[in-house]
Amino acid sequence: MTAVETTPARTGGAKAALVTFSTRHASVLPTFAAIAILIVLLVGAQFQFGNFVSPGNMSALLYDNAHLLILAVGMTFVIVTAGIDLSVGSVMAFTGILGASLLTNGVPVWIAIPAMLVGGALIGLLIGVLVQQFDVQPFIASLAGLFLARGLAFVVSLSSIRIEDPVMDWLRTRFSVGGWYITPTGIIALLTVVVGAVIMHRTRFGRTVYAVGGSEQSARLMGLKVARTKVMVYVISGLCGGLAGLVLTAYSSAGYPRNGIGTELDVIAAVVIGGTLLAGGRGYVLGSLVGVLVFGTINTIISFMGADQSWTHIIVGALLLLFIVVQRAIVARSERGS
Amino acid sequence: MDGARPLVELTDATVSFGATVALDGVDFRMFAGEVHSLMGENGAGKSTLIKAITGVLSPDEGILTLAGERVAFSSPHDAQDAGISTVYQEIDLLPNLSVAENVLLGREPRRLGLIDHGAMRAQAGSILADLGLAIDPAAPLGIFSLATQQLVAIARAISTDVKVLVLDEPTSSLDLDEVAELFRVIRDLKNRGVAILFVSHFLDQVYEICDRITVLRDGKLVGEYLTTELLRIDLVQKMLGREMSSFVSRERQESEVDPDQVFMSARGITSPGISDADLDLAAGEVLGVAGLLGSGRTALARALTGVDRPSAGIIRLEQQGVDLDSPRTALSLGVVYSSENRRSEGLVGEMSIAQNIALALQAQKGALRRIPPAQVRELAASWVEALDIRPADIDAPVRSLSGGNQQKVMLARLLAVSPRLLVLDEPTRGIDVGAKVEIQNLVGEMADNGLSVMFISAELEEVLRVGDRVAILRDGRIVETAASDDLNVDSLMALVARPDLPEA
Amino acid sequence: MRLVKHRLFWPLAALITLVVVNVIANPNFAKITMRDGDLYGNPITILRESTPLMLVALGMTLVIATRGIDLSVGAIMAVSGAVSLTIIDGVSDPNSVPAVLIALVVGVLVALVLGAWNGFLVSVLGIQPIIATLVLMLAGRGAALLITDGKITTVNSEPLAFLANGYLILLPFAFFLWVVAVVVVALIERRTALGMLTEAVGINPEASRLAGVRSRGIVWSAYIASGVLAGIAGLIYAANIKAADANAAGYLIELYAILAVVLGGTSLMGGKFSIAGTVIGVLTVTTLDKTLQFFGVAPAQAPVFFAAVVIVVVLVQSPRVHRWGRSLRVRGRAPAPAPQAAEQADRQKEAVR
Structure with missing residues (x-):
């Protein structure tokens, strides 16, 4: 290969466009x-159960997993670095x-909701500072965050707290069209995805997130x-944690200190299965x-069965392994290539 | 152009790391529209000088001026803002991002606060086209060849208002066509008035592209010369220098290798950095290996000792074909390698002298058959005494030793497994003169005891003094093998630089 | 001064301080009583309850020494407990010693296979340890739940209960169990060359390879050891609650084990490890847990304090804090000799890498 390489895009045609697309977006x-x-899962389930791909079922997919989706957006930022x-x-x-x-202590909702978001962001900030300023491995720093947040949850309350608040109730009202429905929690989750995607692809901060994951040294x-980027991704993840807390609380109309045990693994698995490289730089x-x-x-298929x-965890674990091995092969190939 | 004012001028620069002085009162200057080469062996201070100019480190002493104005950079970013851009050997770009982003990231065009990918592609495309590079700016950088990535790095460097472009070993992994392409771009930039610093260990390339050469040795300035006025042979001599010290002369082996005495015979050894190398080594013989940095001397050593598995070639030990697939296999057959990077590939820094000496022997015996501590101590103590390792405290962490003593610990580790062939890659690099002579003498003693030794060094006198024969490497090939007695430093230097020297 | 420099000085000082604070706050803390020829009291409880964490932390020490980490220990505990208790649940006489023994051996064997699987992913396929063991961390608990049919399998078996609550000459059987485990691991690591070679691989993998060390086998064996020890820990845990609880067994234990190992002075960067340090670290963690209970902190809230401990420990180990400490010292006293400082700087550079 010499330095002068021709571009397939210039030759035109659908096939060439496909080639261009695949070289541009191999990742x-x-x-x-x-x-x-x-x-495959949806089609298979539809054949098996007949009524699987129904409006109600598909709407529930977003409704039931809104909190996971929000967490996954934050986790994507972190894993890409x-x-x-x-x-x-x-x-x-x-x-x-x-x-x-x-809320149960009479604090107005316009203070309570920002307090949740700030609480999450602060824990993220702590993790980010440990990682960036003190060279602590992300795994250990976020472990401290895990301990801290879980303990604090029990400090707030040892048992679950039911809430009756008009705003929280509204968050899970269903706006229906035909059999389809969507709740404000689902809209929040989708908005998070959109905002996350725009930040990642269209802002200098987002591109820096990719740059740090590709090579921190080069980015510097x-x-x-x-430095700022590395702290920010953990703050974003923490903020998403706070938002997910809001969504889950509205969903279950209660706060429960044992919520989300092991959820970090589900989220990491979902992010990796979605194509984000654990080694960073792509996702x-x-x-x-x-x-x-x-x-x-x-999850739904298993409850149908x-x-x-x-x-669920066994299958997701197996899928995770499959993706990790494939990723390992991709990385090994690109290392050989360069 | 000597009368003109230099664009970059560094005066009396000194940089030290702890006790070692990496750069000692060096003067250096660059002129606009000129390609300047910085020459020197490992440890000469080239990379330190580059770092001082590009803002990676600030010199302890010395004045840096740019276009007559005094400047002080606290980061590479500062230097870049002042118009000094650098392209490193390991291309410091981001293979996971697009070509356009790699060129423009940090100053990308934006619309409504969001990156305008279309405009960015167009802008990057025109910069690349300027360099004669027609690649898809939206494609990820990682899919292109190193040569293309190199040119993208240059595109990034010149996309700002560049006055000085530093190219640190840009050609080390390029083939001939790619080098020609790079040179075309360099000439183009030169004509635009950019001052270019070109660092390469390939003499041919330096003579082809450079107008001016500055030579460094051991952190000191040897001199600045116009390329047209400096003969190749003189350049090599200035780079390598000369030094005399006491050396116990030993009786030379026969210059021709007796086939019955051959311990290792290698044919057609090929691996990245070395191609088609043939080699015979007799028991009791020291084979010196001479060659400039990048000539393949380390690649040869690694291919012969199982560290890198050669992609082609046959190795026979005492006429038995062997497959040295790992250092472990090589060790078990008596073939041992001492790396030029003592710290990263040799010693286990936090472990004691005794444990470091016993490591290879213990690895040979396997994890389950532990060498009793008393025996380890005895073994270590005897080697510490035999090689005069100081301090003689076998429990001291090996990290605390001086370079020469660390090298002796490496030797002790390898000798402890009773090897037949010892491959020493720059064993005397970075150690003081006294320890150097000691190690040279030790190599002689080992050969007298029947070991085969391959002795690699950048210092030609040393290679001649220690080696019975000398293999000369150039551009990844063994170009000549001759008896030391038939060579002198000048003739060896000529061979290392170039065989047929019409102009010298 | 020499004493202060000993690597176990600070871990031991932390443990002793903790105990002293407890005794001052409540003299009953250290009270030991004799009942029916057996000893009881807080210190004895700590020794007994340390067992699962001690076993897991022992394995974790070996894995960390190879520059790795094993996140799946908690899941392996859940699996081994589920396997053994399901077998005991199925036999006609849960009090039959041979039946229980067989069940326990099968449980440990399953754990061994899981450890070998982790080791395979790390040492043969070359997958990052955190990620490789994450797979089992996720799937293992699911498998354990399947084995117990999603229920908490309760078993009334005398021989099983003895594992956790039985006494043997004055002291709890579980205490002897961890002492034996510590001694066996220490003997294997220090009486063979395994420990030394493990450290060599952990400190400088490339130098070790060039010296002919078979690092694949060494790394693999560390994960196997971690799996087996976690398996035994799972049995003790199950014996203690007389049930296999696939959700609760070993929950967060990987984190406590890592904390204990680090408290014991073994660096997360791999290399030199100290089994005695880990023992001290585990006792510190267990004592801190008991202390918090003593002061009326709900067990569920304890993680806040452990988070604080983790943060303090990582900050103490952080290069930046070391630099601050040094500049404070230098300002206070005569400057340190240059070569030593340079060497420390080197070490930091390497640590960062």
Whole structure:
């Protein structure tokens, strides 16, 4: 290969366009694989159960997994920088019970909801500062965040708190069209996906997130704001934790300090299945959406089959392994290539 | 152009790391529209000088001026803003992002606060076209060849108002066509008045593209020369320098290798960095290996000792074909390698002298058959005494030793497994003169005891003194093998630089 | 000064301080009584209740020494408990010693296979340890739930209960169990060359390879050991609550184990490890847990305090805090000799890498 390379795009035609697309977006392939898996699951389930791909069922997919989706958006930011955030499940539990407690103690909702978001963001900030300023491995720093948030959740309340608040009730009102419905929680989740995707693809901050994941050293030499970016992704993840806490609390109309135990693993699995590389540098917020839908569909199929819910984790674990091995192969190939 | 004012001028620069002085009162200057080469062996201070100019580090002493004005950079970013851009050997770009982003990230065109990908592609495309590079700016950088990535890095460097372009070993992984392409771009930039610093260890390329050469040795300035006025042979001599010290002369082996005495015989050894190398090594013989940095001397050593598995070639030990697929296999057959990177590939820094010495022997015996501590201590103590390792405290962490003593610990580790062939890659690099002579003498003693030794060094005198024969490497090939007695430093230097020297 | 420099000084000082604070706050804390020829009291309870964490942390120490981490220990505990208790639940006489023994052995064997699986992913396929063990962390608990049919399998078996609550010459059987485990691991690591080679691989993998160390086998064996020890820990846990609870067994134990290992002075960067340090670390964690209970903190709230401990420990180990500490010292006293400082700087650079 010499330095002068011709561009297939210039030659025109549908085939050439496809080639251009595939060279430009080779890293989307794992996400396409996830979409394929999702389609196979849906089609297979439809054949098996007959009534699976129904408006109600599909609407429930978003309704039931809105909190997971929000967490997955935040986790995508973190994983693309080659970090990891184990605290998200606990942060969700903490902010959820915090909000529930504030509301039952008569704090107005316009204070309680920002307090939840700020609470999540602060824990994220703590993790980010540990990672960036003190060179603590992300895994350990977010572990401290996990301990802290889970403990704080129980400090707020040892048992679940029921809430009766008009705003929280409104958050789960169903706006129906035909058999389809969507709730404000679902809209929040979708908005999070859109905002996340725009930030990742259309802002300098978002591109810096990819740059840090590709090579922190190079990003620094290119004059990008690496330190700020690395702290920010954990703040974003924490903020998403707070938002997920709000959504889950509205969904279950209660705060519960044991919420979200092990959820961080589900979220990481969904993000990886959605095509984000655990080694950092590659990944898509929209891919994570697909990953969460795959996770949710497997869950629904298993409850349709009347099988034990623990199968979900085994199947998701197996899928995760498959994707990790494939990713490992992709990385190994690109290392050989350069 | 000597009368003109230099664009970049560094005066009396000194940089030290702890006790070691990396750059010692060096003067350096660059002129606009000129390609300047910085030459020197490992540890000469080239990379430190580059870092001082590009803002990666600030010199302890010295004045840097740019176009006559005094400047001080606290980061590469500062230097870049002042018009000094750098393209490193390991291309510091982001393979996971698009070509356009790699060119423009940090100053990308925006619309309503969001990145305008279309405008960015167009802008990057025109910069690339300027360099004669017609690639899809939206494609991820990682899919292109290293040569293309290199040119993209240059595109990034010149997309700002660049006055000085530093190219640090840009050609080390390019083939001939790619180098020609790069040179075309360099000439183009030169004509635009950019001052270019070109660092390469390929003499041919330096002579082809450079107008001016600055030579460094051991952190000191040797001199600045116009390329047209400096003969190749003189350049090599200035780079390598000369030094005399006491050395116990030993009786030379026969210059021709007796086939019955051959311990290792290698044919057609090929691996990244070395191609088609043939080699015979007799028991009791020291084979010196001479060659410039990048000539393939390390690649050869690694291919012969199982560290890198050669992609082609046959190795026979005492006429038995062997497959040295790992250092472990090689060790078990008595073939041992001492890396030039003592710290990263040699010693286990936090472990004691005793444990480091016993490591290879213990690995040979396997994890379950532990060498009793008393025996380890005895073994270590005897080697510490035999090689005069100081301090003689076998429990001291090996990290605390001086370079020379660390090298002796490496030797002790390898000798402890009773090897037949010892491959030493720059064993005397970065150690003081006394320890250097000691190690040279040790190599002689080992050969007298029947070991085969392959001795790689950047210092030609050393290679000649220690080696019975000398293999000369150039551009990844063994170009000549001759008896040391038939060579002198000048003739060896000529061979290392270029065989047929019509102009010298 | 020499004493202060000993690597176990600070871990031990932390543990002793903790105990002293407790005794001052409540003299009953250290009270030991004799009942029916057996010893009871808080210190004895700590020794007994340390067992699962001690076993897991022992394995974690070996894995961390190879520059790895094993997140799946909690899931492996759940699996081994589920396997063994399901077998005991199925036999006609749950009090039959041979039946229980067989059940326990099968449980440990399953754990061994799971450890070997982790080791395979890390040492053969070269997958990052955090990610490789994440797979089992996720799927393992699901498998355990399947084995117990999603229920909490309760078993009344005398021999099983003895594991956790039985006494043997004055002291709890579980205490002897961890002492034996510590001694066996220490003997294997230190009486063979395994420990030394593990440290070499952890400190400098490339130098070890060039010296002919078979690092694949060493890394693999560390994960197997971690799996087996977690398996035994799962049995103790199940014996203690007389049930296999696939959700609660070993919940967050990987985190406590990592904390204990770090408290014991073993660096997360791999390399030199200290089994004695881990023992001290585990006792510290268990004592802190008991202390919090003593002061009336609900067990569920304890993680807040452990988070604080984790943060303090990682900050103490952080290069930046070291630099601050050094500049404070330098300002206070004569500057440190240059070579030593340079060496420390080198070490930091390497640590960052």
